[in-house]
Amino acid sequence: METIKLIIDNKEIEVEKGTTILKAARQLGIEIPTLCYLDLHDMNIENKPGGCRICVVEVEKRRNLAPACSTKCENGMVVKTHTNRVLNARRTVMEFILSDHPKDCLVCAKSGNCDLQNMATRLGIREIPGQEYAEMSTYKPDTSPSIKRDLNKCIMCRRCETMCNEIQAVGALSAINRGFMAAVAPAFEQNLEYSTCTYCGQCVAVCPTGALTEVDHTPDVLRALADPTKTVVVQTAPAVRAALGEAFGMEPGTLVTGKMVSALRALGFDYVFDTDFSADLTIMEEGTELLGRLKRHLNGDKTARIPILTSCCPGWVNFFEEYFPDLKDVPSTSKSPQQMFGAIAKTYFADKIKVDRKDLVVVSIMPCLAKKYECQREEFSVDGNRDVDFSISTRELASFIKQANIDFKSLEDSDFDDPLGESTGAAVIFGATGGVIEAACRTAYEIFTGKKLEKIDFHELRGLEGVRSAVIDFDGLPVNIGIAHGLANARKLLEEVRAGKSQFHAIEVMACPGGCIGGGGQPFHHGKSGVLKARAAALYREDANKPIRKSHENPFIIKLYEEFLGEPNSEKAHHLLHTSYFDKKKKIIVKQ
Amino acid sequence: MSNIKIEIRQEDVSKIKEICASYNRDPQELINILHACQEHFGYLPAEVQEVISAETGIPVAKIYGVVTFYSFFSMTPKGKHPISICMGTACYVRGAERVLEEFKKELKLQVGQTTPDGKFSLSSLRCVGACGLAPVVLIGDKTYGRVAPDDVKKILKEYE
Ligand code: SF4
Ligand code: SF4
Ligand code: FES
Numbered sequence A: 001m002e003t004i005k006l007i008i009d010n011k012e013i014e015v016e017k018g019t020t021i022l023k024a025a026r027q028l029g030i031e032i033p034t035l036c037y038l039d040l041h042d043m044n045i046e047n048k049p050g051g052c053r054i055c056v057v058e059v060e061k062r063r064n065l066a067p068a069c070s071t072k073c074e075n076g077m078v079v080k081t082h083t084n085r086v087l088n089a090r091r092t093v094m095e096f097i098l099s100d101h102p103k104d105c106l107v108c109a110k111s112g113n114c115d116l117q118n119m120a121t122r123l124g125i126r127e128i129p130g131q132e133y134a135e136m137s138t139y140k141p142d143t144s145p146s147i148k149r150d151l152n153k154c155i156m157c158r159r160c161e162t163m164c165n166e167i168q169a170v171g172a173l174s175a176i177n178r179g180f181m182a183a184v185a186p187a188f189e190q191n192l193e194y195s196t197c198t199y200c201g202q203c204v205a206v207c208p209t210g211a212l213t214e215v216d217h218t219p220d221v222l223r224a225l226a227d228p229t230k231t232v233v234v235q236t237a238p239a240v241r242a243a244l245g246e247a248f249g250m251e252p253g254t255l256v257t258g259k260m261v262s263a264l265r266a267l268g269f270d271y272v273f274d275t276d277f278s279a280d281l282t283i284m285e286e287g288t289e290l291l292g293r294l295k296r297h298l299n300g301d302k303t304a305r306i307p308i309l310t311s312c313c314p315g316w317v318n319f320f321e322e323y324f325p326d327l328k329d330v331p332s333t334s335k336s337p338q339q340m341f342g343a344i345a346k347t348y349f350a351d352k353i354k355v356d357r358k359d360l361v362v363v364s365i366m367p368c369l370a371k372k373y374e375c376q377r378e379e380f381s382v383d384g385n386r387d388v389d390f391s392i393s394t395r396e397l398a399s400f401i402k403q404a405n406i407d408f409k410s411l412e413d414s415d416f417d418d419p420l421g422e423s424t425g426a427a428v429i430f431g432a433t434g435g436v437i438e439a440a441c442r443t444a445y446e447i448f449t450g451k452k453l454e455k456i457d458f459h460e461l462r463g464l465e466g467v468r469s470a471v472i473d474f475d476g477l478p479v480n481i482g483i484a485h486g487l488a489n490a491r492k493l494l495e496e497v498r499a500g501k502s503q504f505h506a507i508e509v510m511a512c513p514g515g516c517i518g519g520g521g522q523p524f525h526h527g528k529s530g531v532l533k534a535r536a537a538a539l540y541r542e543d544a545n546k547p548i549r550k551s552h553e554n555p556f557i558i559k560l561y562e563e564f565l566g567e568p569n570s571e572k573a574h575h576l577l578h579t580s581y582f583d584k585k586k587k588i589i590v591k592q
Numbered sequence B: 001m002s003n004i005k006i007e008i009r010q011e012d013v014s015k016i017k018e019i020c021a022s023y024n025r026d027p028q029e030l031i032n033i034l035h036a037c038q039e040h041f042g043y044l045p046a047e048v049q050e051v052i053s054a055e056t057g058i059p060v061a062k063i064y065g066v067v068t069f070y071s072f073f074s075m076t077p078k079g080k081h082p083i084s085i086c087m088g089t090a091c092y093v094r095g096a097e098r099v100l101e102e103f104k105k106e107l108k109l110q111v112g113q114t115t116p117d118g119k120f121s122l123s124s125l126r127c128v129g130a131c132g133l134a135p136v137v138l139i140g141d142k143t144y145g146r147v148a149p150d151d152v153k154k155i156l157k158e159y160e
Helices: A020-028 A086-098 A115-122 A159-169 A200-204 A219-225 A237-244 A246-247 A257-267 A275-298 A314-323 A339-352 A370-377 A396-401 A426-433 A435-449 A487-498 A529-545 A555-565 A571-577 B009-023 B027-041 B046-056 B060-069 B091-092 B096-107 B149-157
Strands: A002-009 A011-016 A038-040 A046-047 A058-059 A078-080 A147-149 A174-176 A183-184 A210-213 A229-234 A271-274 A360-366 A390-393 A467-474 A475-484 A504-511 A587-591 B005-009 B083-085 B120-125 B137-139 B142-144
Touching: A002 A020, A002 A504, A011 A020, A020 A058, A038 A529, A046 A159, A058 A086, A058 A390, A086 A115, A115 B120, A159 A174, A159 A200, A159 A487, A174 B060, A200 A210, A219 A229, A219 A360, A219 A390, A219 B027, A229 A275, A229 A339, A237 A246, A237 A257, A237 A275, A237 A426, A246 A396, A257 A396, A271 A275, A275 A339, A275 A426, A275 A435, A275 A555, A275 A571, A275 B137, A314 A370, A314 A435, A314 A487, A339 A360, A339 A370, A339 A555, A339 A571, A360 A370, A360 A396, A370 A390, A390 A396, A426 A435, A426 A529, A435 A467, A435 A475, A467 A487, A475 A487, A475 B005, A487 A504, A504 B060, A555 A571, A587 B046, B005 B009, B005 B046, B009 B027, B027 B046, B027 B060, B046 B060, B083 B096, B091 B096, B096 B120, B096 B149
Parallel strands: A002 A078, A229 A271, A229 A360, A360 A390, A475 A504, A587 B005, B083 B120
Antiparallel strands: A002 A011, A038 A046, A058 A078, A147 A210, A174 A183, A467 A475, B083 B137, B137 B142
16 A cells, blocks of 8 residues: 655644545544535545535645645645635635525524534634625525425535436436526426436435425424324334434434334324334235245246336335336335335224224324325325325424424333334334345245244345345245445446346345435434444344344234235235336427 | 426437437537537527437436536527627727627627517627727627627617
């Protein structure tokens, strides 16, 4: 390894060749401020446009100040990070950015969580000279089913552009215009709804300002809770419990399952249930489908579409409906756990408690913004009554808890209600990349081989590599598993499927890097990739501590089939728990 | 989720395909492709950008980003009499900006726009190489030299 020696703020340091000044300084405990720069190294995500110039430092013998985030260390360099010149330049840069930024912090959705606001505080900005002459951009706000955009708050860091193009390979967003009107937007400045956006929410997850935020559905939930004629049930996705604590100052990776349940009860939900229950149900349906197709394939049936693709991530579903409609019979037809829950709650459970589905309100707490769109899909309602009425994000729940004067940290733990609150370890790991397919393997193995699984943990399916593969031995039958998270990675595997070159029998796809733990609705990670790792570890911990760790052993799932559904993939199960996909590709129509 | 439908004439699609093919549908050649399309169509409407996107695989948002970044590209058709005001250094120093302002005022137009009747469009360009005549205004093929703001009304009268 070639190394380089340099001096930063009078301290000597030796770093690997190619290291930037920013990273070298970090090794010395010197935190040079950054704004546009984003580095999630565990996920291989980097945004380095060198555009904002907040990170400038003085390099001896150089005339101009250098951006630390994109300047590489050189031998003998002498760097100063807080000279008068540097601090003045930094302040001027900030003043410029702020002169073209609305000043409505008090009522901004991002307030308290805003990197721009924090930077203004950190740099001690107290006034913006020349504000009275400053030009301001004038974009109209845009609201889609999941995401709100207020481009007047865009500071052109282009993080969202990087996420949407490089990490997600969607390309709904691009830098447009110049000067004060420069912003990142969909083609022709159309609303997001008229773009190829998948509502994955990764742009929201990284936006440092209030330019991109989620659509807030908490007022709808509040209204339902206040209505005495409604019975309100709530379901919580696996990844929420591994991240919610962060919003209350707890360490990333703190599991708050019990406190979350108590908080939801305190908020007034009549039944606190778990999406983990329907994750177990998903495994029953998807696993059976997988085995069915696999057996037909092994028997030489050419109509059996292999590989089977998971379908529990709605951002992913949106993606293939837009870009791979020709393959829409390849993914599993199983609905997502959110929608399976809604379908069961509004039939089986509504009957049990003798409430009409119109008077039963199902709320979901999700790490995800695509779920907001998903629950609004027409095919997921009956006579205009949605299976899942409202979907709110982990962040919205945190804000809701604070508004309700609940001291989250001091809450006692409590348990989910029955019957839709019982779950297994297999369901918990749905929240991390590789988790769904691991859960499916645990069940499919036992059903296929008729033997008991010796080793429940499939470590070969875990990790954060963007594309992973493993061969799982089904008692002599090698089953090839592929895993992708981040849609650009998924696209690679799908291109192979389209070309007929895929080696896999089953592929798990999650739209968000890291899986649901990195979802667009989670507490902001502020560019710290350790946060995602800690959340994943928390889920695997919860799994390991569960008494039951295989979906098909969940007693309430067994009961649900006995009392109501019959068996997996039965006609009733198909009607309630499966769906079909649509060709939503952009069409070029030729006029005569 | 797009579900978007774009309508365009067959001959236009064929032309765009031909242009893209002549650049091997290479995303690196986007600027050249846009130039060639603008030359053919006179401007770059959304549908043209969509077809270029389908041909080259470049997301249409990116194409739109390029079109709005370079002032040379336009998404509105040029007027019957396209007016270009040179903003090169020589013209600028000798008052081209005030001439431009006068055109804007007279025609109630911004740079890059076309009058609703399609008669005039307004653009600015970099040095046309007639610095001796600064400030220079081009209307169609005709060149006007040493233009002062006061001349603008008179010039426009010629086209009534
Ligand atoms: S939600 Fe995802 S697909 Fe949509 S604009 Fe944001 S990053 Fe792109
Ligand atoms: S919308 Fe947000 S993330 Fe995107 S460029 Fe603007 S400030 Fe950055
Ligand atoms: S953080 Fe370095 S230029 Fe923006």
